[in-house]
Amino acid sequence: MLTILQIPVLTDNYIYLIHDPVSGETATVDPALAQPVLAVLDKKGWRLTYILNTHHHWDHVGGNLELKLKTGCKIIAPQSDRDRIPGIDRGVSEDDVISLGQHQARVISTPGHTSGHIVYYFAEDNALFCGDTLFVMGCGRLFEGTPEQMWNSLQKLKALPPSTRIYCTHEYTQANGRFALSVEPGNSRTRQKMLEVQQLRAENKSTVPSTIEEEIATNPFFRPDSVSIQKTLGLEGLSPLHVFTELRKRKDSF
Ligand code: ZN
Numbered sequence: 001m002l003t004i005l006q007i008p009v010l011t012d013n014y015i016y017l018i019h020d021p022v023s024g025e026t027a028t029v030d031p032a033l034a035q036p037v038l039a040v041l042d043k044k045g046w047r048l049t050y051i052l053n054t055h056h057h058w059d060h061v062g063g064n065l066e067l068k069l070k071t072g073c074k075i076i077a078p079q080s081d082r083d084r085i086p087g088i089d090r091g092v093s094e095d096d097v098i099s100l101g102q103h104q105a106r107v108i109s110t111p112g113h114t115s116g117h118i119v120y121y122f123a124e125d126n127a128l129f130c131g132d133t134l135f136v137m138g139c140g141r142l143f144e145g146t147p148e149q150m151w152n153s154l155q156k157l158k159a160l161p162p163s164t165r166i167y168c169t170h171e172y173t174q175a176n177g178r179f180a181l182s183v184e185p186g187n188s189r190t191r192q193k194m195l196e197v198q199q200l201r202a203e204n205k206s207t208v209p210s211t212i213e214e215e216i217a218t219n220p221f222f223r224p225d226s227v228s229i230q231k232t233l234g235l236e237g238l239s240p241l242h243v244f245t246e247l248r249k250r251k252d253s254f
């Protein structure tokens with residue numbers, strides 16, 4: 001079994017450490033900073049094997065060069081971002097497979113937040129590292145992609161097994177949940193989840209990971225076919241893409 005650790009950094013970022021106790025290999029996902037990762041590696045006695053980047057934004061790659069220099073790790077990142085991710089050793093794209101000991105992750109291309117965004121899916125370990133594509137009850141802003149690209153990307157993630165754990169890179173859950181309830185006030189799962197989320201945040205605890213099953217039940221960006229959401233938006237009977245596009249637009253100014 002993989003050991004997955006979550007390191008909260010900056011205002012609301014999470015860096016992940018994935019450790020395979022059998023081989024001793026360790027990866028970090030989206031290291032915004034190097035020092036907090038080095039501190040945990042030191043405490044655990046782990047040696048860093050890989051950095052896995054999901055996209056080029058500074059709060060996901062800021063620790064790349066220092067970590068590479070200090071640990072000798074290899075950097076795996078989107079091939080199409082070769083020119084804008086520091087220290088990249090291996091560029092990967094859709095359906096490439098990366099290994100951590102005997103564990104494997106498949107790369108899924110999810111353009112939308114950025115044009116080169118990818119996610120890492122450890123099928124046998126039921127874990128998805130989804131960067132800024134999918135958040136708990138939300139999704140990433142469209143900086144470099146069209147609503148259609150993002151919608152197609154989210155559809156791929158929605159189709160993963162319901163028990164898949166969602167390890168996203170930001171703690172945006174409370175704000176996302178408020179928006180979710182504003183467009184679907186009658187969703188009892190969302191109401192219940194928000195109570196749990198408020199409790200966790202009051203204790204300064206993480207609300208991540210969630211699961212694909214929970215997202216299908218509560219995340220408005222997974223639910224453009226909800227009649228209740230369509231009614232709120234005045235878009236009854238319109239296509240999921242149309243409803244998704246309007247949801248994303250409204251969330252931007254919520
Ligand atoms: Zn980003």
Ligand code: FE
Nearest residue numbers: 057059132169
């Ligand atoms: Fe980010």
